[in-house]
Amino acid sequence: MSDEPRTPHATPHVPVLLEPAGAPARGSVTLIIPTFNEAANITELLDRLTVSLPAGLPCTVLFVDDSTDDTPEVIEKAAPGCPFPVSVLHRETPDGGLGGAVVEGIKRASGDWVVVMDADLQHPPHLVPELVAEGERTGADLVVASRYLPGGSRAGLAGGYRVAVSRGATWLAKGLFPRALRGISDPMSGFFAVRRSAVTAEALRPLGYKILLELAVRHQPASERAPGRPARTAEVPFVFQDRHAGESKSTLREGMRFLAHLAALRFATPLARMIGFGLVGLSGFVPNLLALWLLTRAGMHYLPAEIAANQAGVLWNFALIEGLLFRDRRRHRHWADRLGRFALLANADLLLRLPLIGLFVARFGLPVLPATALALTTTFVLRFAATEALVYLPRRPRRGPHGARTPRTARTARTTRS
Template sequence: MELTVIVPTFNETPNVPELVRRAAQALHGVEAEILFVDDSTDRTPEVIEATAAGAPLPVRLLHRTAPTGGLGGAVICGIRASTAAHCIVMDGDLQHPPDMLPVLLSRLREGVADVVVASRYCGAGGSAGGLANGTRRAVSCGATLLARGLFPRRLRSCTDPMTGFFGFRRAAVHTDRLRPSGFKILLEILGRHRLDVAEVPFVFGQRLAGDSKAGWREGGRFLRQLAVLRFGRLAGFGLVGAIGTVLNLLIMGVLVGLGAHYLVAAVVAAEVTIVTNFLMQERMVFHRTRSAAGPLQRRFLRSFVFNNADAALRLPLLWGLVEVLGANSVAAQAATLAGAFVVRYLYHSRVVYREVRPAAAAARPAAPGPAVAPGGTSLQERAS
């Protein structure tokens, strides 16, 4: 097999038959397959199987019962399921024109580049006109500038790291390096590899049917992905800490403004943000290691006790800054929170979220078991 076209799908029932028809037409004479990695909750899997029965090229379905890693996780599953020399990733909504598949494959065949990117922003032939409105176009351009600013070397040859339409040599991409979260899998690949990149311009088309999956949640995932790629997990912990600090100071400021004593306000603000920070850390920072770090109750108890001890130790310091040095109480609270940041990170990464290995399991080798997807997600694969 020369080429696997990986199509991650989520509720794309109306688009599947037309995508297969146009892709098969574009790849006539190429030893290629289409691999749908599907996270749908509608009838998309049934439509894929029905379309595959009459398709002129092999069509496979990999349906994930638990969509770990979002679209990026789906792409990784597709890469691991492929045996082809080349892979091309494209969306299932036909905004990525299947007619471009031979163009991407031709550039890959030249052997000059590891990755060939279909870019909306390179050359005279590129366009992002298919984005829903001016706001979406502005957000896309801003995200691209931000990513290229943070990764000037890795992205120096890539004008559109936000695109979901690209091809690559399968041997050049090591999936064990990738930590997918959300839509921007190309950014993840380029950020964690040193790859030669070539580009071809393309026109981002209008959506044929269905709704866009972009939104505020994906925007938050993108910002977290950038921070982790650039600065590691410490950046994610810092982002959570910054959000918690703002919340802490807001609560304290409101309570002080209502007449509460600043020490009482500091205690109340600390208790609220200890809980909210733990919940954010579970979702945003340690989501990949939490399952191996013991039960939720133990993780919460360790975090809660430590943070309360930290808050208790900071209260005398807060009192000294305010009563002895005459500092503003909210500003002094901000200073004490910042000073404890590194200690909190080390404790959580090395104690709260340290992997727990049962003694019996550590003493003997694990028995072989069924293959699973990244993060332990079971897979159901049906080939047509």
């Protein structure tokens, strides 16, 4: 382990890419600390880590920074006093929020273990070696610092409102994913250790700050652990501390992102997406009927009012499906392109349903009600499949001059090194 920290200068909004750290020592740790405007906490955090990390634990500290203040410069200034290497990766675009920052850190981690903690000192630094030691002792792939074990506490949560929100989010997550979160009492914890070999960073698609939930739930195990999800878990208690400096990043917007993330995880499988698609379609009757009532009250003839009201339901369904079911597939097409295709399929559904009802009644002799139910089921399945295939599946890349497929667009990353 080198005594000299590597601290590339980080110009705000320019990504600093790190050089490989070499072969990791056995039991080595990459400590990933995502930061957003935490300049006032950096010096104290590194001082406490210096005291807490034992000399025999090979450790590299990696800050993944999305700040708009001088946090990267403060890290660079404080790093020379540390007995372990300190690096900073400043992201030009904070994709995925805090969770995305952690995933970027995991991709660059070189240690046997990856430990994730916040920079605000609400996660006590002295627990870093304890998390790793518990994993080595039990053979666990994932070790979570839990506020809800005996000896743990959520004392650092300011006010009853934040306590209630945190507890409610925990119950909601565990209720939606009882199997995946079995053995994890605090899925909202942002303080944990994971074996680098047990997680596939490319499989993770975080949204917001609950990266542990993404890590534990994203891939449900079948006969064996799927890529991206640790198989064995353990926990250690910890007392959630008061924030050292600065302001909490927990906002209403982050809460909404958390709910959207829960929905995306819950509807990750095709069957779950189909069920969600049906539930969203049923909910579309409300704006449809409301729009029909308003239009007819305004004096519009009921036939054109029916057509216009149907579009209100289409817009409602599109908004919910975009946000809940296909959130991670929206970059493949422009939103107007997706909306146009979705509306075309939604309106074509009615045109297909009527001939099907006639076919089932005239050709197969079904009564009208069973024929209508069968036609609704058939068009629903076809509409779901068409929506996935025609609206949300990625476009095929164009073929190059020699038949090779090439991307439609190419992005270049700017790098800055000292």
